[in-house]
Amino acid sequence: MEPSNNGSSSRLAPLENRYEDEVYGEPLKSKDLYKSTQPTSFLEPLALTDITSRSVNPTGISMSSGISAYMSSQASRFEDYLYQFAMQPTSGSKNGPLFSWFGDYVLAQSDKILEYWYFKPTNYKKQKFNQSVVDRLQSSNFTRWITLVDIGIVEAFVAGDTTQSSLHAFWLDYVGGAVKRELERGRAPLETQERRTDWIHFSLMKAMVVKSSNAYRLLQGITPTFLETMFSDPTLWPDESNFMRIPLSNILASENHELAFFTSVDSTFSMAFGLPQQVEYDSTIHFKHCSTSHQWAHNTPADFQILLTEINTCRDKSPNARCWRSIEQQLIMWQSRTGEHTFAESWMTVAWYAVQESWRLALLAYLYIAVCDIPSNDPRIQTCVNQILQVVETLKPRGSFKLHASLFIQYLIAGICARTEAQRKKVRDKLLSPNETKLWLLRASDFVPVLDHLWHGVAVDGRSIRWCDYMQSRETMLPV
Numbered sequence: 001m002e003p004s005n006n007g008s009s010s011r012l013a014p015l016e017n018r019y020e021d022e023v024y025g026e027p028l029k030s031k032d033l034y035k036s037t038q039p040t041s042f043l044e045p046l047a048l049t050d051i052t053s054r055s056v057n058p059t060g061i062s063m064s065s066g067i068s069a070y071m072s073s074q075a076s077r078f079e080d081y082l083y084q085f086a087m088q089p090t091s092g093s094k095n096g097p098l099f100s101w102f103g104d105y106v107l108a109q110s111d112k113i114l115e116y117w118y119f120k121p122t123n124y125k126k127q128k129f130n131q132s133v134v135d136r137l138q139s140s141n142f143t144r145w146i147t148l149v150d151i152g153i154v155e156a157f158v159a160g161d162t163t164q165s166s167l168h169a170f171w172l173d174y175v176g177g178a179v180k181r182e183l184e185r186g187r188a189p190l191e192t193q194e195r196r197t198d199w200i201h202f203s204l205m206k207a208m209v210v211k212s213s214n215a216y217r218l219l220q221g222i223t224p225t226f227l228e229t230m231f232s233d234p235t236l237w238p239d240e241s242n243f244m245r246i247p248l249s250n251i252l253a254s255e256n257h258e259l260a261f262f263t264s265v266d267s268t269f270s271m272a273f274g275l276p277q278q279v280e281y282d283s284t285i286h287f288k289h290c291s292t293s294h295q296w297a298h299n300t301p302a303d304f305q306i307l308l309t310e311i312n313t314c315r316d317k318s319p320n321a322r323c324w325r326s327i328e329q330q331l332i333m334w335q336s337r338t339g340e341h342t343f344a345e346s347w348m349t350v351a352w353y354a355v356q357e358s359w360r361l362a363l364l365a366y367l368y369i370a371v372c373d374i375p376s377n378d379p380r381i382q383t384c385v386n387q388i389l390q391v392v393e394t395l396k397p398r399g400s401f402k403l404h405a406s407l408f409i410q411y412l413i414a415g416i417c418a419r420t421e422a423q424r425k426k427v428r429d430k431l432l433s434p435n436e437t438k439l440w441l442l443r444a445s446d447f448v449p450v451l452d453h454l455w456h457g458v459a460v461d462g463r464s465i466r467w468c469d470y471m472q473s474r475e476t477m478l479p480v
Contacts, residue, residue: 106147121296122342146198149175153205157438165209172206183225189232196229200258204265212446213480216269219262223278226262245282245320248309252295252302263309264300268441270312271366272412273480274471280320281309298441299406304359307331308409311363315370324371331364351395355405358391362413369417370467376417377464388414389426397436404436408444415451416470419462424455449477 149171156164179199187195203222207215227246230236236250236259237243251259263281270277283306295302307327314321336353343349365384368374374381388410395405407430415427428448430436437444454473459465 106144106151122344143194143198146175146179146202150201150205160435160438168209172202172209176202176206193229193232196225196232197256197258199225200229200262204258204261207265208441208443210443212269212272212443213478215442216273216275216480219265219269219278222262226259227279229259242282245280248281248283248306249302252305257297261298264298264305265441267305267309267312268409271308271370271409272442272447272474273478274315274370274467274474275480276316277309277312280318281313283310283322299355301356301359303334304356304363307363308366311367311371314367324367327367328364331360331367334360351405354391354394355407358388358395358407358410361388361391362410365413365417366409373466375464375466376459377419381417382419385414385417385419385423389423404439406440408437408440408442411444412447415447416454416465418455419459419464421462424451427451446478447474450474453477 149168152164153168153172155161156168176199179195179202182195183192183199186192200222203218207218210218230246230251231243233256236254236256237247238250241247246263248263251263254260266278269275307330310322310327311324314324314327336356341349341352343352361384365381365388368378368381368384369376376382392405392407392410395407397404411427411430415424415431418424418427428451431444431448431451434445450470450473453476454465454470457473458469
């Protein structure tokens with residue numbers, strides 16, 4: 001993502017090339033300022049009275065370095081504290097200037113982020129998740145800095161606050177560059193593994209906010225790092241593994257959110273763009289069903305993510321592809337496992353079944369049109385489209401944040417195969433709704449021009465189309 005032309009790039013120029021001696025910039029003169037002005041949210045402005053009363057400059061940063069132009073008196077807390085971390089060593093003691101309150105703050109925000117999940121399973125091991133957060137925060141100032149950026153962006157996403165987009169764009173680029181430099185330095189194995197995970201995390205977060213065609217190139221760029229991370233973790237590989245293929249089930253059953261996130265984005269991009277997945281997955285290894293953060297954060301049932309990966313592989317005629325008839329039979333015969341998960345509220349049980357059913361129908365239609373080359377007017381496909389749109393209508397916005405389930409694949413497949421104006425309007429309105437799609441894996445609005453091109457071209461007046469027609473529209477309107 002290119003930094004905005006609103007002045008952010010020039011104001012932040014003094015931060016560039018400050019990597020000597022493991023420090024991103026000059027140390028702050030007034031550490032007490034940041035210890036005593038604890039933020040309740042990084043979206044809140046920093047009150048001028050907080051800083052003027054201490055007789056220090058607005059940033060608390062040494063003016064001798066020419067940094068004064070970097071922040072205006074209206075800088076947000078988010079920007080102030082990010083800059084504070086940018087000035088700290090990348091590694092250091094557990095008790096840095098911000099750590100006295102930062103650990104508690106992050107845990108509180110982690111709990112808050114869990115509230116953003118559409119589904120809240122009671123069997124999710126929250127305590128284990130919190131401990132992993134604490135362990136990460138204690139490793140270095142660098143990981144605390146990264147966590148801070150993550151929290152700020154997620155808060156803005158959920159709040160629907162677009163005013164800080166250019167700020168987030170800059171910090172994503174800046175932190176990403178810092179992570180890359182760290183990887184190039186060469187570190188101890190554990191630290192290198194952490195930086196690889198950070199690189200994947202930030203690249204995927206950036207992929208959620210940039211144009212989808214650029215996001216696909218981002219995905220290509222981090223694939224080598226994903227593979228290095230996989231091959232350096234023996235716990236993800238079962239006995240007698242085929243090291244030419246990535247054991248997908250093991251990743252999805254783990255709490256390595258970044259790796260699971262990568263596989264989900266990879267398979268989703270492959271379906272939406274009609275391009276091969278970045279890596280070859282082994283879906284023959286079955287795992288014990290469990291409750292993982294990835295599944296709930298993105299409303300992606302593990303069984304159906306595996307099936308999506310298999311359909312993509314089958315579409316691309318991989319020599320390791322599963323027979324399409326076997327996939328079809330599994331989708332037709334699928335039954336929800338009663339009692340597999342228990343939820344905080346009763347409506348979630350019904351809604352989880354609806355999400356699973358919408359996945360089943362979408363993948364069945366995708367299999368028919370993309371793998372079997374069946375035209376969209378086939379009764380089997382049209383039945384799926386009608387039922388998808390009926391099922392997703394039952395998934396209402398919930399909670400104080402008016403949360404929406406993530407349903408990109410369902411709406412895209414329904415849109416590709418839709419024949420009536422009523423169906424197309426439903427799909428178009430949903431994909432263009434920023435409030436409903438803000439936490440989806442892809443920028444859904446990028447695919448509206450693709451569908452418009454298809455609907456007003458080959459599919460005009462409800463005419464039948466084939467997968468190649470969608471691909472032509474995608475390549476025309478959203479080239480990679």
